Amino acid sequence: MIPAAFDYVAPSTVDEAVRALSAAGEDAKVLAGGQSLLPVLRMRLAAPSTIVDLGRIAELRGVRDETDHLAIGAMTTHYDVQRDQLIAEHAALLAKATDTVADPQVRHRGTFGGSIAHADPAGDLLAPALALDAEMVIAGMNGRRTVPASEFFQDFFTTALAPDEILVEVRVPKFTGWHAHYEKFNRVAQAWSMVAVAATVRVDGGTIAEARVGLTNMAAVPVRATAVEQALVGQPATPEAIRAAAAHAAEGTDPTPDNNSDVEYRQELARVLTGRAVSAALAG
Incomplete structure (x- = not known):
């Protein structure tokens, strides 16, 4: 089936993405890796007015060592999480869980933050994020805020994200030697x-x-x-x-x-x- 028509925006910064979401209203959808959104669009279970593609925002990719925690960009792919040495050393549980996500094709396209924000209760990265006391950094029109995993996941496919907000990164405390x-x-x-x-x-x-x-x-x-x-x-x-x-x-x-x-x-x-x-x- 062919998706319904929609406007397409591909911002290059987080601020641009937030402004695009705010301008489009509640009918907008964020495109990360697309492994959850695209099938829904093809089946016309969703018909957003605007798609905001985060793929060109460099800030949202990669893993950083922030002394007492790791900062994992929301657009970091599952494949990169699997192979990142910082994650293997300081947050091995995330690497172990990511190994089980779908198949190699999905892991190359799907993103860590996309899976977290999708909030499927059967998704394999939510429980590890909760167990590790992760924090979600969220960007919106009023700036950035940080929400602990225990408050981020609210119900089936429902999170603390507002319609005009995006998940920027996930901060994970270090569990070195665990x-x-x-x-x-x-x-x-x-x-x-x-x-x-x-x-x-x-x-x-x-x-x-x-x-x-x-x-x-x-x-x-x-x-x-x-x-x-x-x-x-x-x-x-x-x-x-x-x-x-x-x-x-x-x-x-x-x-x-x-x-x-x-x-x-x-x-x-x-x-x-x-x-x-x-x-x-x-x-x-």
Whole structure:
């Protein structure tokens, strides 16, 4: 199917992009990598009056070391996130999760910020961003503001972004020396997560000193498995301790049933995958 007609704008700066969005009104759409927007346009599930293409804004690409955190440009591709040495050293969980996103073609075109801003609860980068206490830098007509991941994701496909705002970068605190793993369950290769678990832990002398665990597709927004984190801290890095902590994974979750699974099945998946994710992180 052919998309409905729309105006096309390709600004070269963030300020120009914000002005274009503001001028176009609520019917405008932002084009990042296009891996989510273009299929919707082709099926005419959306008919924006204007498309604002961020592809020419150099400021939105790349990873920077900002001493106590990494700044990841919103237009940085999944492929570049996978291979960036700063991310591998200081935010390994993001690299692990990005490895599971779709297929190589999508990872070459899709963008880190585009996935975050799309806010699909089955998307594989939301839970890692939440687990790592990431912050979103947003630009709008009134300047820039910073929103923590815990407040950025608000509902299905809904974020703190206003219609005339764009995501500029994602700031991720450094987790240097932490072990990490992303455990994903899907029915077929390259599909969205039915359930997934993002886990990163710091071990000191054989004891789990700190732990962060995020759940994918267990609610309308990514969920932090705080009960699991609390149960892990101070425990020996043993299979028994991991299994006992993982039993808490589904607490407080509200997964939406669909044709693939009901609530109880997803909650059991969360417990099983949490145990696998933490075990794999510790073994890595």
